[in-house]
Amino acid sequence: MIDLKSAPTLESLSPQLDRFFELAKSKVESIDKEYDDAKGSPVFTVDGKYTTRGWTEWTEGFRYGISILHFDATGDETSLKSGRDRTVANMASHVSHIGVHDHGFNNLSTYGNLRRLMIEGRIPENEWEKNFYELAIKVSGAVQAARWTERQGGGFIHSFNGPHSLFVDTIRSCRILMQAHLLGHSLMGEGDKSISLLERALQHIESTAKYSVFYGEGRDIWDVAGRTTHEAIFNTKDGAYRCPNSQQGYTGFTTWTRGQGWAAVGFPEELELxxxxxxxxxxxxxxxxxxxxLMLRAATAIADNFIENTPTDGISYWDQGGPNMHKLGDYLNQPADPFNEHEPVDSTASAITAQGLFxxxxxxxxxxxNDKANRYEQAGLVTAQALFREPYLSTDSNHQGLLLHSIYHHPNGWDNRPDPSKAPYGESSMWxxxxxxxxxxxxxxxxxGGPYLTFFK
Structure with a gap:
């Protein structure tokens, strides 16, 4: 369980953040200089160098978004130019991509952040440039909303696995529908029917809350409050829910922690909106x-589950039910060990979840x-303190990653193992x-005391 009593003050994290931003500069420059764009989007590192892994092109926006956010934090014009130029040159295919559920990842990380910076006065006001960003967001939101499956009593944006598949990840893509709706856009269907992007986002959020999140109500014998399943499966003939499943976690009946993280931040973001x-x-x-x-119930259940089922320092293992977790001993009452022999840590799950906690x-x-708020804030502070220092902060100038000990797809064996006698460790990922x-x-x-950071403006 996360040691809430060890929470630092928010202000004490400032030197760690400054160091993080300083390290990020060289990482961005190294990738821009060395990465071969012809290979496709960089996904994760192998021996410290970014490489690709074909599944879908879901990480390209993260690459450029890092540069844009580095400018946000530091005012570094070189980083802004890197992110903005590459967004304009390379992101159009992601705006119109009908084959994925990742629009909120790719297009809000790029077009969305650039538009926000213009509205905040951080980059010069330019009407045509702003219209360009807004058009990209509108189209992206509508394209994502068109990836639709009707279920009994509602519907959802289906994953790249097909119309039967609801991924917990996709709750963060609801942001692109919401922002497009705020810009006055809708999805136009057959017969010029106008389809509300707000309604589709809400229906997807409801499906996620109902079928991807558990509440300890006896849905199955592994129904633990706040756990999540990566994938929910539906019968596309009659729209009935069938079962939980997992692609990147251990099973549909265990909690893949990065998936839990997507929901941990997705519900609070939508509550803010x-x-x-x-x-x-x-x-x-x-x-x-x-x-x-509905959203508050899901968000608090997930946050409580994360606090209670994560090691004391707030760093997650890749799956709460990994088959060798028992070999780690009393792992919930000590800091996570990224160099253990049995199950990998996934620091990215904690990085995603921490934002949701705050x-x-x-x-x-x-x-x-206030009591509940203090609990979640303390958990976020503990987690952030661990993330922004070694062994999770990547300080090696030869390593292109920023956050170490990331896991992509452990069941498929995609992650690099520097030491075959240990679980995968030491690598980074774009997300x-x-x-x-x-x-x-x-x-x-x-x-x-800067402007509060939201996906919507």
């Missing part, structure tokens, strides 16, 4: 209170629930580096 929207926008869909209650804490504090950067910018703004 709902708080800014008028009540009447939700009247056709059952009222705002319905959706706030956002949930802030939301609850706005509702006057891990991006979410560490996003977390660092989020915290820097809290410390410095």
């Amino acid at each position: 709902l708080a800014t929207m008028p009540d009447e926008a939700f009247e056709p869909f059952g009222g705002k209170a319905k959706w706030e209650a 956002r949930l804490a802030r939301y609850l504090r706005s509702k006057g629930e 891990g580096d991006y979410h560490a950067m996003e977390l660092a910018v989020y915290l820097q703004r809290l410390i410095n």
